[in-house]
Amino acid sequence: MAIVEARNISKKFAEVTAVEQINLTAEEGEFLVLLGPSGCGKTTLMRMIAGLEQPSAGRIVIGGRDVTDLPPRTRNIAMVFQSYALYPHMTVAGNIAFPLRARGTSKVETAERVTWAARMFDIERLLDRKPRQLSGGERQRVALARAVVRKPEVFLLDEPLSNLDAKLRHSARDELKQFQRNLGTTTLYVTHDQVEAMGLGDRIAVLNQGLVHQIGTPQQVYDRPADIFVATFIGSPPMNLVELDDVVLGFRPESFLPEEVHPAQDGRSRLPFRITRSEYLGADRLVYGVLEPPYPPTHVISKLPTNIRVEVNSGERHDFAVRLADLNRFDRASGRRLAEDGEAASATSDLT
């Protein structure tokens, strides 16, 4: 168990800058999620922490020890790869035992630990199989077992669930969180799936194009996005943005509701809205439309729980409202969040 720090880490490949000046700290026992679109440098950052890639600049510190120039095997980390990277010629037991044998653990202890890890992931009956004889979910468990078996200080997980189908992913996510809680091992988890990030992370670091845009709890990132990128990247459908002179106004579709049913009686802002069409999604309705004066004609979306039975018909004009507290303001030029009165500065800052 250890604190993992990336200090001013940059990585340049021939032409691309994959990671730019990233500062990041995963606290002891924390589950930190790196979230960002494809190609934003998540894997590169993780590989640098693992020691598989040498940073162009900056230091990696694990448990107070500068490991930047040390090879992966001295860092006492475990990594689960997106492809699982199981050794195809070894049995499941051989795979799980490999990190132990590489450390010169005694035969007896190796056998004990393999059994312990296999039991933890409920794969004891698979121990004699080869990886190619396993399903995707089983492979993922083997990869996790191989990672935990040596009780590392840090787990690095690179999209470990992306190869699973939706249902399996849900239960796997649950188990993952459970076992991380039990072991209390500092964990960095890469994903581009925001639902996964919100569900798993103690904190989320949102990355784009090699830069950290925000680090915060799921709630901070969702409710108080640090800039327009975070606001639109997280949430589905994304946050509505309305440009007013040099300020951009942002509000979530689910806080944009018909005025008459709005739970907040005061401290809200009215936005006249012309509905163009609506979609029925079971639990919710998505209502698409255009804002009316005094607001510029911007396309926005409202997400209405189905139990709100207000009539909203295409072509009609309806007064909608947003609670003032749910309104986000961004600087139009820089895209950064504008600090509000009484809002802690730390929530808006992307530097931790």
Place this chain on the structure above:
Amino acid sequence: MIGLKDDETRLLPLMLAPAVSYIALLIGFPFVLSIAYSMTNISVGTTELKFVGLDNFISVVGSQTFWVALKNTCIITLVSQVFVVGLGNVLAGLLMADFTGKWWVRLLILLPWVAPISLGSIGWLWIFDSIYSVINWTARAIGLLGPFDWPIWLGQPDLAMASIIIVNVWRLLPLATVIILAGLSSIPQDIHDAAHVDGAGFWRHHFEITMPLVLPITLIAVLFGIVFTFTDMIVVFVLTRGGPYDTTQVLASWAFFTGIQGGDLAEGAAISLFLFPVLVAVAILFLGVARRTEVT
């Protein structure tokens, strides 16, 4: 649309015909012919064919040279394969690294393979020449050979065998290297990364991860090498002609000298048929390995 099925049934034999006739004419026919010859008394001057049963085989097995040739064939094949696989692994490993001019180095390494065996062997004939041997002169110049040491490469039985093995290694190394290289590059980088993170050092990584993963394809290279060395007569023919005193004779060259140069077609055919069981065994292994690699 009508008649498409008919077309396909007619097309199938048509498409297979070239391959089938190629095998029948160039492999099947000579093979049947040599079985037939081996049981007659045919020679270059025969006018009247007589069936002699297994007499030719008995006389071959009874000859001293046969056992020498068989032993030599096996030694040359096995020893050269050991070197080919060892060096091929090292070379392929080096070529996996990224460096500028990699393409040219790979081309250079592949050259001995594309050059005709006879031309290459003639080049080596000069390298091993009793008077002009580059090896000897170089060794003397740098002081490895004393004033009275002067190995006659192709004239001393041991050295002649070594020379033949060296040329075979030189000739087969490129193919093996390229095959092993293909095997190495087919291992996903993630597997290597996982081994690094799991704490494997250089040797463990090499022997427990890389080697087992390229083993199936290395076997293919070995089987190719065995077939090529086992049936080859050109290297021996050019370098030593089986000499001195038949000490470097191999089955293929001895069959050639007996059957073609000596004119005893029947006995030559009988000798060459001794290659057959070995090649069948290799072919069966081949199929087994091919199937195994398919699964993984």
